[in-house]
Amino acid sequence: AQSVTQLDSQVPVFEEAPVELRCNYSSSVSVYLFWYVQYPNQGLQLLLKYLSGSTLVKGINGFEAEFNKSQTSFHLRKPSVHISDTAEYFCAVIGNAGGTSYGKLTFGQGTILTVHP
Amino acid sequence: DGGITQSPKYLFRKEGQNVTLSCEQNLNHDAMYWYRQDPGQGLRLIYYSQIVNDFQKGDIAEGYSVSREKKESFPLTVTSAQKNPTAFYLCASSTISGGRHEQFFGPGTRLTVL
Numbered sequence: 001a002q003s004v005t006q007l008d009s010q011v012p013v014f015e016e017a018p019v020e021l022r023c024n025y026s027s028s029v030s031v032y033l034f035w036y037v038q039y040p041n042q043g044l045q046l047l048l049k050y051l052s053g054s055t056l057v058k059g060i061n062g063f064e065a066e067f068n069k070s071q072t073s074f075h076l077r078k079p080s081v082h083i084s085d086t087a088e089y090f091c092a093v094i095g096n097a098g099g100t101s102y103g104k105l106t107f108g109q110g111t112i113l114t115v116h117p
Numbered sequence: 118d119g120g121i122t123q124s125p126k127y128l129f130r131k132e133g134q135n136v137t138l139s140c141e142q143n144l145n146h147d148a149m150y151w152y153r154q155d156p157g158q159g160l161r162l163i164y165y166s167q168i169v170n171d172f173q174k175g176d177i178a179e180g181y182s183v184s185r186e187k188k189e190s191f192p193l194t195v196t197s198a199q200k201n202p203t204a205f206y207l208c209a210s211s212t213i214s215g216g217r218h219e220q221f222f223g224p225g226t227r228l229t230v231l
Contacts (some may be wrong), residue, residue, distance in 0.1 A: 009157065022225070034216050043121075043207055043222035044160075090159060094218050104175070105150075105220060107159035 002027035002095050006108035014116050015083055021076040021111045032104070033074040034092040035065055044090065050074065054084030061085070086115045119144045121223035123208050128228045130195070131203070138193045138226045140208035148213045149191035150220065153177060154205040163206075166191055167213055195228065203230045 007022040025031060032051050036044040047058025055067040065076045074091060091108040121142045128169030130136045142149065152160040166185040180199025185191055191210075195202045196207045205227050209220040 034219070036222075041205075041225070041227070043123075043224045044209075045222070046219055049219060104162060104165065105160075107161075107225075109157055109159045 001105050002029075002031065004091050004093050004106055004108040004109050005091075006091055006092070008111050009109065010112045010114065012114045012116060013081055016080050018079050018115065019081050019085075020075065021089050021091075021113065023074045023076065023108060025072050025074065025091070025093045027072075027093060027095050029095045032094045033065075033076070034094075035059065035063070035076050036090045036092060037061075038088045038090065038110075040087075047076070047089075047099060067083050081115045083115050083117060085113060088112050121221055122212055123180060123206075123223035123226050125226060126224065127227055128173055130228060132150075132230055133197045134179060135194055135196050136228065138195070138206055138208075138228070140191045140193065140223060141189055142191075142208075142210045143189060144210055144219075145188075146210035146212055147188070148211045149185070150209040151181070151183065151191070151193045152207045152209065154207060160207065162207075163193065165227075170189050183201075204228060211212070 003026050005024045013019045036047045037047050037081040038044050047063050048057045049068045050057045058064045063078050088110045090110050092105045124139045150165045151163040154160050161177050163181050164183040166172035182194045207225045208223040213219045
């Protein structure tokens with residue numbers, strides 16, 4: 001079984017400032033990690049994913065995340081945010097048990113990012 | 118364009134009624150999922166299906182039922198046994214082979230019980 005903790009429920013920030021949304025996970029097996037974004041009353045859109053390889057992952061809209069296995073973290077960062085980045089962000093994990101995975105995503109509770117002018 | 122459609126976008130139900138939420142995908146994905154979203158709780162898995170005519174309970178299946186008669190369709194019925202059905206419901210789909218685990222989400226259905 002795995003679990004995901006998003007350490008901040010809300011993050012306010014001014015436009016053009018940097019932002020970091022924190023995500024920690026626990027799992028007894030190796031994992032695949034994801035960040036999704038949700039705009040009000042819409043579905044989820046994938047921002048980026050870590051499956052293997054380089055621990056620094058770049059995604060859409062200028063976001064990136066770094067997988068840190070020793071700290072079991074997958075924090076999301078953006079160097080300069082825009083008003084349009086205001087949304088809810090979800091970290092999610094799938095356990096990778098020997099290559100067989102039915103794709104059950106476990107989600108964090110979400111972080112609401114609010115960008116102020 | 119390929120994608121996932123959910124209907125209706127908003128649904129109102131009286132207590133004691135069953136309602137069915139539609140989910141259709143044209144991505145040729147084998148697996149489909151239903152999630153429930155409540156404020157501050159993230160997404161919780163209700164049911165999932167990896168193949169036609171087969172499905173498994175997720176973490177919160179009580180009061181819900183599903184069917185998977187076609188690869189493209191995975192309807193969710195919210196029954197009168199679900200004690201607190203007001204929520205935002207999201208359908209998703211994914212491939213299950215080749216290590217591609219990305220799930221694609223539909224736009225959601227907001228169910229309100231009056």
